[in-house]
Amino acid sequence: MEKVVSEAEELPKAIVRRVVKEKLSECSPDYDFNVHKDALLAFSESARIFIHYLSATANNICKESKRQTMNAEDVFKALEEIEFSEFVKPLGASLAEFKKKNAGKKVDQSRKMRRKRRENRGFICRKRNQNQAKETG
């Protein structure tokens, strides 16, 4: 594969490597499987193109529904369209988990934001007073 000086973002090599190696040790638990460096690159590139492929398909579906924002439904439909329908179930589970986790987070986040804003306001007021004092002093 040519080395492209990427304007293209790549997936982190370490993570790709871990996913591959874990699966390989599952496939052949009795002996160690190695992965050639070029093969790892091929995995990364393939995954990146998969993202593009799925993304473009989902985007088309989104636009056909006259919407601007690609959502989960679009992605699920896209998976069916590109014949990766066996991904739909595990992805659904993953999404449910993510939503559950973030339900709690959202409340925390908004509290933190309110606190931050209060602090910032206090800070700005103090700064303004300091500057005024400097100017008049």
Add this chain to the structure above:
Amino acid sequence: MDSNKQAESSSYPPTSSITPPPAIPPAPFHHLLQQQQQQLQMFWSYQRQEIEQVNDFKNHQLPLARIKKIMKADEDVRMISAEAPVLFAKACELFILELTIRSWLHAEENKRRTLQKNDIAAAITRTDIFDFLVDIVPRDEIKDEAGLGGMVGATASGVPYFYPPMGQPTGGPAGPGGLMIGRPAVDPTGGMYAQQPSQAWQSVWQTAGPDDGSYASRGSGGQGNLDGQG
């Protein structure tokens, strides 16, 4: 721990002289201890939470920001809901797993314990739904490895044709690779791969139909965007 020592030293009858009593009066010390214990408890429960969170994140190991950047490299893609990168991360992981398994199969067939690029190329060639990757991992990288079970080849036009299986002993890797009767003079660019283990693959090829048709029809939306990328 200190309080234990304290208790013990007071219970040791004659040797209590060896461990002098603490200079600090017991009541505030005890209070400090309680505080310390509380803090330790909090510390450990927090650590446990952290660990659990890391395990949860095993599902989204691929960084969402990076995925979003990759998606946005396609100018047609404008706004993405917050859930989308999460789905893509998981889908990517599943995809890599699929590709790994199929590549591994090819390596196993060729009695290797190192996954090579040509294993991935073979997996792509063998799997219809991986057609979108045909140009990414070039097929001319596929080496002719095993002997001469049934043989399948593809011309540059992508229409598969196949030879009847030779009366050849199966098993045994890397035969004299050049010995292929009936092979066209021009070596089709890497479309050939020999299959030893089972005749199952032959039947897959038989029903596959011309590559061109299926390739063109699938993911037509996606195909256009792939030009000039990757």
